[in-house]
Structures are given as structure tokens and as C-alpha cells.
Amino acid sequence: MKNYTFKTNLQCTNCRAKVAPLLDKSSQVKNWNLDLEDPERRLRVDYAGTDPKDIIALVEKVGFKAQLDEALSES
């Protein structure tokens, strides 16, 4: 289990509602939270998988962008 942080372009609760079902459904994602107050709209995920790119792909699937914030992520 590792903790990853992503910078995203999710802006409002509506955006959150689009990604939420995918994150909730994923068996690898144990816990997640999206901070819309944060200027970088950081998404924090407790991830049991191996490649954080999978999370990025997940966000992109519903049409948004995400970028790994390496400084705040466990490596």
C-alpha cells in the first residue's frame, strides 16, 4: 500500500462526481480524497496497485487530467 498525490484539473463537485464512481469501484484504491480548496486540486489515493499511471488513466477516462505530484508521493 502506497500513498500517491496527484495534481488535477478537477474543479467542482460535479467533476468529483464523475471520477468518484471509478475510484470507488477500483479494488486497488483503498482510500481517496479530493481537495477542491487546494489551488492544485490535489487528489490523494491509498493505492495497492503498482503503477500510479493507472490512476491517471482512470481520471483521463472521464475526460480530466491528472499529474503525479512526486514531492508528496511515496516512492
Place this chain on the structure above:
Amino acid sequence: MSKKSKQFPVSGMSCAACAGSVESVLKQTQGVDQAEVNFADQSVWVEYDTSEKDLKAALQEVGYDIIIQEDNPLEEQEKEKQKSYIELQGRTFWAAILTLPVFIIGMFFMSWEAGRWISLVLSTPVLFYFGRQFFIQAIKQARRFKANMDTLVALSTGIAYTFSLFNTVYPEFWTSRGLAPHVYYEAATVIITFILVGRLLEERAKSQTGTALKKLMNLRPERVLLISDGEEKEVKTEEVQVDDQLRVRPGERIPVDGELISGVSYIDESMISGEPEAVKKERGDSVYAGTINQKGSFEFKAKKVGAETLLAQIITRVRRAQGSKAPVQKLVDRIAGVFVPVVIVISILTFVSWNIWGGTDAFSHALLTSISVLVVACPCALGLATPTAIMVGIGKGAENNILIQDAESLQRARKIDTLILDKTGTITEGRPRVVKQIWVDNSKAPKGKAVALAMEQRSEHPLAQALIRRLKEDGITPVTISGFQSITGRGLKAHGPEGEDFFIGNAALMDEQNLSIPDDIQEYLDSHSHEAQTHVFFGTKSQVIAVFAIADQVKKHAAAAISKLKSRRIDVQMLTGDQKGTAQAVCQAVGIETYRASLLPHDKANEITRLQNQGKSVAMVGDGINDSEALANADLSIAMGHGSDIAMDVADITLVTSDLTSIDKALNLSHLTVRGIYQNLFWAFVYNIVGIPIAAGVIYPFTGFLLDPMIAAGAMALSSVSVVGNSLRLRNKKL
């Protein structure tokens, strides 16, 4: 699929990021080349070569939605229909042009040698190009072992043509055997032409129903004023969502259903209620899509949009009712189903019998007689029986101001046992009028009227128009008044030319101002309290000096027309959107026992379905958009000529003069036409019954007489002439 590009409204985007999301989701979708979201007007422009449904599904999966307008496919359909109608028109026209010379040659120059070749050249395109649909349909039917009118047409014209072709090219086959070769080109071409004309009439009737739907759809405005953050902007009506705030200006139509939140206005809701008087709307009142804002601008909150609105529901129901109307299987189709196999059997029997008992030349006699049977049986007259009677019937109707849009309705009309009348505009004139004015002191009337007219001209109350009309009819010119004041829900107040006070309004206003009502006015009020009248009082500051009785009057001949219908044992009922009191008064005046009041458009339609379920055959007479649903449901629908275009488009029959006595005439016409059709069928068959045995050679053993060409052609012509003549007889009947 070819590449298309189109703009769709999108719902569910609340921030710029959502817009980006929609864009990239669409771009990821298979078959989408380009997608650009316009966040400001909540729409997306897409270049794609997949189906619109796929786009919708892709976005729905993520939680957005695009709105696919459904008007377009209908328009396409409309265009298709229009195209096929024009095509049919062309085919009919050219078939008729080519048929005329063939007919003349066949009837008057039978023995002219070259005439056969000319006829051959002219009739070939008539049959196999202009009339090809009959052959195509007949083959389709034959594959399922069925026969209808098309089979009969294809069979008889096909055989007549082939037989004639053979006889034209190789007459020696018969002459060498001592038999006469005949040609029957004219029979073949005349049948094709007449039946094409019949189809054309039918198509024209059908094309009317499409325009009704289109007009209904046009009742919804294209664009609306949306108020967001205190600013107004124009958006497309499809983009309006529930709880949006919208502004409606005077004269505009309401775009969606909703609830008024600020402002006061009068709205013409005749589309829903059928009542011509505009209804006053204040905060909290419901407004409906498609109704017209008369005066005053207001804001309202959208409550129901898109397919949810009352207007959209009316459209859906009209469409469904029109689609579900059981097709009347045509009488001729039914007859053909029996007639075709019978004739074929007789023909085969003839062929077999001749071969067995024919003696010398048995085979050629057998061939000639069996084919003659088929040709003589050719239902030239049978094909004419219905269309000619109906053409004359429709013409006769038009002379009497009865427009018949659907030919089959003429056949249905005579079976009607229940007749539903709408009140406003059907039984009544549909326009409130001043029916009585009482002035306490007649010498004061001219001056009073001038003041009243001046006051009413400034009023926006719906009844004001009725008063203005009447006063102008009386030759009154308004005077200058001052201090005009409108007292909402009560009436008007103003100062006359000499500064004195005047009031116009209802009883409540007179009461408030402590104006006494003189005895003769009170007497009038008491004696007319049961009538559907509205009373407008006119008073000075001390007392009421006049009263105007305003009513939507019952039409002149309504009572007589209804009693005539009743004497036909038709159950006459009234359905209205108006209140019970008024409904009762009107029913009493015209002699209707059964009525239902305060009905919404779909209540009327449901009531008709209910009666139909009891096994009744129901006719509906109405004039408004609010009647269109009921009209579409009824077995026979009759619209009033002064009414809405939509009601007329939906209806089978339109009464141009809006005169109720025409209903009785229309029913009479139906009886006469149907009787004419039956008589025609009789004439068509009589000649067949006599002709077929002769053609089969039944009298040959006794007289040595085999079908003479003169007699065959003569019988055919006679049967057609009898049918046409009988149909024309209808023209001289009095309705």
C-alpha cells in the same frame, strides 16, 4: 456512414473543467473526429461518423447528457412523403395523358388496324412504368398466397395487355382458326389511370396529418430569455432546465411549463381550455408552454421542460392517436380477396371443360375462352366503384361548405352513434359579446357610453374588447378622461370630462363604492342569473347607471341542428374545459342532456376512448388546439372552419361556415356516398355475372356464339358508364 457535424446542447456541465471533460470523452469515442465545447451556451460541436445515440451513450456513461432533437427525423420523414406524393402526381398525370388516346381508339376505332399498334406503344409505359407498383405489390401478395386490389389490377391489366399484345403481333393464330382476335388495351390503361387517381386522393388526405404535428410543434418558441445572476440572455428553448428563471414579454408564447414568480399578466390559454378569454396570472399561478402572453411582462420559474410539458404531451398523444387508428380495410380489397380466386377457378374450369367436351379445335377454343373469362372479369368498373362515388361525394361536400380531408371518413360517418360537441366555438360563437345593455336613464346614455369607451380602451381586461366592439358599433367616439386607474380584480375608475367620478367593473367594485343598484337593473339580474352571462356595471359616484351583459352566445341554429341530430338517434353530448355553471346553461339552451365540464385536453380524449370501449362509434366536433387530441382519437372528427389550423389538420372533415347544421348534412352525404358505392358495386358485378358465362362459352353449344368483340367491349364500357353515371347522380341529391 458519412461524416456529419452538428451542434448539440449538453446538460450537466457546471465548470470549465467539465467542459474539458466532455470534450475529451467525446474525442475518445469511436467514430468522433472533432469535438469542441462551448461552455457559455452549454453546447458541443461534434464532427462524427457514428450515430447520435452512440454519442449520447458515451456521455451518459460519464454523467453528462446531450439533447438530440427529435424534430429533425420527423422533418425528414415529411420531406420523404412530400417527394413520393409529387412522384405519384407525375405518374398519374402521364398515365392519364397516354390513356386518353388509347381509350378513344379502343372505344370508337376498334377495327382500325394501325390503332392496335399505336395503343400497344402507348399502353406499355402506362402499365409497366407508371403502374409498376401494382405489379410489385401483387407479386408480394402472391408470395404469401394473398390477393387484394393490387392483385386484381395487376392480374386483369396484365392479362388484358399480354393477350392484346399477342393478338396484335400474331392475329393469324385466331383468324386461321375462324376466331376473331380482340385487343383490350383501353381496359388495361383506364384501370391503371383511375386507380392511380384514387391513390393520389388518398395520399393527399394523409399528408394533411403531418402538418398538424408540425404546427403544434411550432407553438413552442425557439428561443427564450433566461435570467441568471440578474442578467438576461437569450438561449434555445431546449436548453432550459427545471428551476431556471425565464422572462416572457408581451405577445410572446410561453416556452415551458412553470410557475409565475413576479409580474402580472393575462394569458391566452385557449390552447388548453378552449376559452377565448385570456386568464389573469399572478405570482404562484401555473403557466403552460405554447400559451400566449397577452399584456404585461413577467418572470417565471421552469417546472417542466422538454417532453414533460403539457404541450409536448398533447403532441405525443395526437401522434399516437393518429398512428393507432385502425386502418379501415377497404371494401374493394375484401371483395378482391374472394373475387380473384373465384375468377381464376372459373377460368381453369373453362379451359378444362373445353378440352374435354370441345370437339374439334378444342385446344384453341379452350385457350380463347379461358383468357376471355379473365379479361371480361377485369374489374374496370369494380375499380371505379369507390373512387368515383367518393370523388363526387367530396365535391358535393365542398359545394355545401363541408371539406372532406379523409375519403374513408365518408364511409365511417354513417356508422356514428355518439356525437361529442365542444362548447366554446362549436356550440357557442367563441367570442364574448355584449348581449344586452340597460341604461337607467336613456338620455344619459350617449355621454355615458363615450366615457365608458374611453375607459375600456385603456383596460387590458379580456372583456374590455367585447365592450369596445359594442360601443363602436353603437357609433360612439371616446371623450377625454383623466385620473384613469385600474383596480385589479375589480374594474376601472376615471374622471370624466367635467371631473366627475366614473366606475366600471364587477359587482364587488360597486359594493365597495357603495353604489346603489336601481330596481330595473336588479330585476334584469335576477331574471338572468341562470344564464352564462358576465355582468359589467357602470356607475357614477352615487349610483349604478348602466349594466352590460356579456356572454359567449349560442350559435343561431345550434338548437335546431342538435335536435335534428337527435332525431337520427344520435346521442349528443358536450365536453368542455369551461366551468360547470356555464356548461349547464349552454346545454339547457340547446337541448343537450349529457355534458362534462372543467376538462383538460387529455380528459376529453380519454372520455372519447371510454365511449369507444363501450362499443360506441364516436364523432367529435371541435375547434381548438385543446380539442385536437380528442379529434385524433375519435372515429370521425369534425373541425370548425374558423377554429385553429391544427384542429382542422387533424380532423377528417372541416365545416367551413362553422354552422352546426352542416354536421347533419355531412352525415347525410356519408349515407348517400356509401349507398352510391354499394350501387356501383352492384352495377360492376351485374355485367361480370352475365359476361363471364358468355365468355366461357356457355351459350356456344346452343347458338354457336362465342364472345363477340363488340359485346365484350360494350359490356365493359357499359359497366363503367353505369358506375360513373350512378356516381354522378349523387350530385343532384339534396343534402
